[in-house]
Amino acid sequence: MELVIKILIGFVAFFHCYILWFEMFAWTTRGPKIFSNFPKDLFEPTKALAANQGLYNGFLAAGLLWTFFIGDPIWQTNVALFFLSCVAIAGIYGAATADKKIFFVQALPALITIALLMAFG
Numbered sequence: 001m002e003l004v005i006k007i008l009i010g011f012v013a014f015f016h017c018y019i020l021w022f023e024m025f026a027w028t029t030r031g032p033k034i035f036s037n038f039p040k041d042l043f044e045p046t047k048a049l050a051a052n053q054g055l056y057n058g059f060l061a062a063g064l065l066w067t068f069f070i071g072d073p074i075w076q077t078n079v080a081l082f083f084l085s086c087v088a089i090a091g092i093y094g095a096a097t098a099d100k101k102i103f104f105v106q107a108l109p110a111l112i113t114i115a116l117l118m119a120f121g
Contacts, residue, residue, distance in 0.1 A: 008112065014061075020057045064083045064084070081114060087107070
């Protein structure tokens, strides 16, 4: 089960690295394709805001990746739970305020990983 948890943490971290790239470097090019309900003329004016969000997602990814280098299992679990909780809260908030699918791509994987960590970690 430890391997499954590490794979899920890696997946969540990778996904947030993708969000970093998307929001910091591809907001105006790929953004209109992904967020079709957002007015196209607002992507350029919101580029700096999206980049800021992307940077925060990068910090979440960094925190999750950090857990792979922590030797103490209790400390490793606590740090993973903290960053996964941040991801879950951000995903729930995003689903409530922006787009419901954010829950499934961001919050749900984090919540599943949290549940596994609490049960087996």
